[in-house]
Amino acid sequence: xxxxxxxHALRDPAWHGRLTAAVIFVVLLGPAFYxxxxxxxxxxxxxxxxxxxxxxxxxxxxxxxxxxxxxVAQATWKTxxxxxxxxxxxMLIAFxxxxxxxxxxxxxxxxxxxxxxxxAIIRTAVRWVLIGLRSVPEIVWAMLFVRAVGLxxxxxxxxxxxxxxxxxxxxYIEILESGDTRPAQALLENGAGRLQAFWYGVWPVSLPExxxxxxxxxxxxIRASVVMGFVGAGGLGQQMELSMKMLAGGEVLxxxxxFVGLVWIADQVSAMLRKALA
Amino acid sequence: xxLALRPLIGAAAALxxxxxxxxxxxxxxxGFFSRESAARMLEFVRGFWPPAMEGAxxxxxxxxxxxxxxxxxxxxxxxxxxxxxxxxxAAGRWGALPRTLSRLLLNCLRxxxxxxxxxxxxxxxxxxxxxxxLALAVHTTGVLGRLFAExxxxxxxxxxxxxxxxxxxxxxxxxxxxxxxxxxxxxxxSLYRWEINIRAAAILGVVGAGGLGQMLHFHLxxxxxxxxxxxxxxxxxxxxLVDALSNRLRTRMTA
Numbered sequence: 178x179x180x181x182x183x184x185h186a187l188r189d190p191a192w193h194g195r196l197t198a199a200v201i202f203v204v205l206l207g208p209a210f211y212x213x214x215x216x217x218x219x220x221x222x223x224x225x226x227x228x229x230x231x232x233x234x235x236x237x238x239x240x241x242x243x244x245x246x247x248x249v250a251q252a253t254w255k256t257x258x259x260x261x262x263x264x265x266x267x268m269l270i271a272f273x274x275x276x277x278x279x280x281x282x283x284x285x286x287x288x289x290x291x292x293x294x295x296x297a298i299i300r301t302a303v304r305w306v307l308i309g310l311r312s313v314p315e316i317v318w319a320m321l322f323v324r325a326v327g328l329x330x331x332x333x334x335x336x337x338x339x340x341x342x343x344x345x346x347x348x349y350i351e352i353l354e355s356g357d358t359r360p361a362q363a364l365l366e367n368g369a370g371r372l373q374a375f376w377y378g379v380w381p382v383s384l385p386e387x388x389x390x391x392x393x394x395x396x397x398x399i400r401a402s403v404v405m406g407f408v409g410a411g412g413l414g415q416q417m418e419l420s421m422k423m424l425a426g427g428e429v430l431x432x433x434x435x436f437v438g439l440v441w442i443a444d445q446v447s448a449m450l451r452k453a454l455a
Numbered sequence: 456x457x458l459a460l461r462p463l464i465g466a467a468a469a470l471x472x473x474x475x476x477x478x479x480x481x482x483x484x485x486g487f488f489s490r491e492s493a494a495r496m497l498e499f500v501r502g503f504w505p506p507a508m509e510g511a512x513x514x515x516x517x518x519x520x521x522x523x524x525x526x527x528x529x530x531x532x533x534x535x536x537x538x539x540x541x542x543x544x545a546a547g548r549w550g551a552l553p554r555t556l557s558r559l560l561l562n563c564l565r566x567x568x569x570x571x572x573x574x575x576x577x578x579x580x581x582x583x584x585x586x587x588x589l590a591l592a593v594h595t596t597g598v599l600g601r602l603f604a605e606x607x608x609x610x611x612x613x614x615x616x617x618x619x620x621x622x623x624x625x626x627x628x629x630x631x632x633x634x635x636x637x638x639x640x641x642x643x644x645s646l647y648r649w650e651i652n653i654r655a656a657a658i659l660g661v662v663g664a665g666g667l668g669q670m671l672h673f674h675l676x677x678x679x680x681x682x683x684x685x686x687x688x689x690x691x692x693x694x695x696l697v698d699a700l701s702n703r704l705r706t707r708m709t710a
Contacts, residue, residue, distance in 0.1 A: 206532065212525035213584045213665075220580055229579045258476035265473055312691050316570070316658050320675055325499040330480045331487040404570045408661055414571075421574050429575075437566045453465075 228424075235426030239434065249416065249435055256412035256439070259330055259405075260398035263337025267398075268391060270310070270342030275349035278303040281358045281379060282371045304350075311343025315401050319410040333410035337398050348390050356382040389451045396440075396447040403436055413439075502680035506688060516670065516689045522584050523666035523693065527656040530591025531649045535641070537592065538599030545604035557600075564597025569655045573664040584665030591652050591659070602644045606637045643708060646701050653697045657690045667693070 189195070219225060278300045280286060285293035292300070315336045322332035361378030369377070406414020413436060420428035486492060507513075541561055544553040573590035580586040614632035623631070660668020667690050674682040 206528065209525035209528045212522050213529050213588045215529060215585060215588065219585060225579055225581055232578055254479060258479050261473060261476040262480060312694070313687065314654060314658050316661065317671065317687065317690075320661065320671070321499075324675055324678070325496045326487060326492045334480065335487070400568055404568050407570055407574065417571065418574065421578070424578070433567060433571070436571075437563070440566055 232424050232426050235424065236430045238427060239431040240425070240427035241431065245428065245431070249413070249432060252406075252413045252416045252432075253435055253439060255330065256402045256406070256414070257399060259333040259402040259410070259412055260337065260395060263334045263402065264341060264391065264395045264398045266334060266338030267341035267345050267394070270338060271307075271345035271349055274303050274307060274342075274346045275353060276375065278307070278346075278350050279353040279379075281354055281361055282365070282375060304347075307343045307346040307350075309343070310339050311341075311347065313340065315340035316405050316408060319405040320408045323409045329409075330411040333402055333405050333412065336405060336410065337401060341394055341398060345391065345394060349387060352383050352386045352390065353379055356386070385454045389454050392447050392450050396443045399443045400440060403439075499680065503684040505681065506684035507679075507681040508685070512682065512685070516667075516685055519667045519670045519686075520689050520693050523656045523660075523668075524653065524697075526584050526587045526591060526659070526664075526666050527649060527653040527697075530588045530656065531595060531645060531652050533588070533592035534595030534599050534648070535645045537596035538603050539641070541596065541600040542603035542607055545600060546607035548607075558604075561597045561600040561604075564593055565601065566597070567594065569594045569652075569659060570662060573659045574662045577663045582663040582665075582669075587656060587659040587664030587666060590664060591655060595648055595652060599644060599648060603637075603641060606640045606644075607633065610636050639708065643705055646705055650698055650701045654694055657694065 220229075276282070280292070280300065283292050283296060283300075285291070285296055318336035318339050319332050322335055323329075326332065356379065358379075360382065361374045364374040364378045365371070402410070402412055403414040403417075406412045406416070407418045409415060413432060417429060417432045417436075420432065541557050543549070544557040545561060547554040569590050572593050573587055576586035576589045576593075580589055610633055614636065615628050618628040618632050619625070656666055656668075658668045658671075660666045660670065661672040663669060663672075667686055671683065671686045671690070674686060
């Protein structure tokens, strides 16, 4: 009533849609709020306020004893090492699979316009394997490996290798198929083997893009390897988890700062390398 | 000659770096790939089958899945609101100083991963889904804020100017000219982020922040392998469903 009483010029022309959207929103989100036990009051509850305050008070100054800094430096290097070796493992997993699955190198497709049934089945199967590898997050792989074979760096390396292998494989296939495929086709038509066609027809065309995406993934792996430390897979994350458990805020702050710096450096290095490749 | 050498030098440097990395890992490679640990791994994996299927347990998995879904939804919603609130100063609407400060804040929020935020939120808000929601909201605010700020900066200024010239206030001009222009982009960024956040919400629980992750952590720690298998399956299915749904929504919106 109130709305229609207003002069026409002042009425919101879109109020109908807005109202519907708002109602749908509330109906959908009501239960969601209930399920998340959404209650900001808990943050101001006495007990949690005390815990938070105690924790925050220890934040400043950041821990900076020489001994601790050496420990952090060691953990940071370990994080980088896990990410680097993990990404390399991912590359070793992804590359052969991508090579097997790419349609660019299909001889039967070239000859008849359609892929031979067996080849099509193999290529689809490899794609499913890649989906399987990447559908479980790396931190879950890390938890499984830590439980099954024990704590440590190797669990982190293999976890990154598996999940990132799946991701890299998918993107490698896309890159191999999206580049200029005519050189490879010409080579195949003139009797070159698949590997020859790959090395001389596909590889030179797609190398910059392949490298650049792999470097980007390495950057992500550094972040992932910090996170995986929280479940016991070594590096900076593991130290951070220990310090949080002991509510040693100063140590946590130092490590957060180091982490942010590390991510920034990785970002810069990755951008620089990719620019040099382009 | 120099040109041909450069890639070689680059490759050699990369290999040397890799070798240094491998050397510094204490990892007991021989142990990891030994027959003994392979056997242990195999036994572990064999325990996965059959996954736990009792009705009461499945009900729990179902409610944990809903909880994960709710964490991702509410977390993303708050991030969208918070992101927009910080994107306004970050887009330089109120001068240079607020711009720099809000960008710095956004960078800090974004730089720290969800899981680390969750570990911190558990200290402040206690164990449970609320901590996970807060963590997702905080990290995603940093991500969306930056994207929203870019969208706001790139919006064509003519509609706003025409409203302002005709006497509309700054707030009205924003809601009726700028906001409708950026809304499709904002929505598609938020949906895209929701896809990522459902994955994050599924695992945040490993530090005690609710949802499927918390169940996974619990059962894995007690070596309840069959229950673990069911939780993992639920995770994969949930993520797949959300991907499909969000894909549908996005293609419908852009079409």
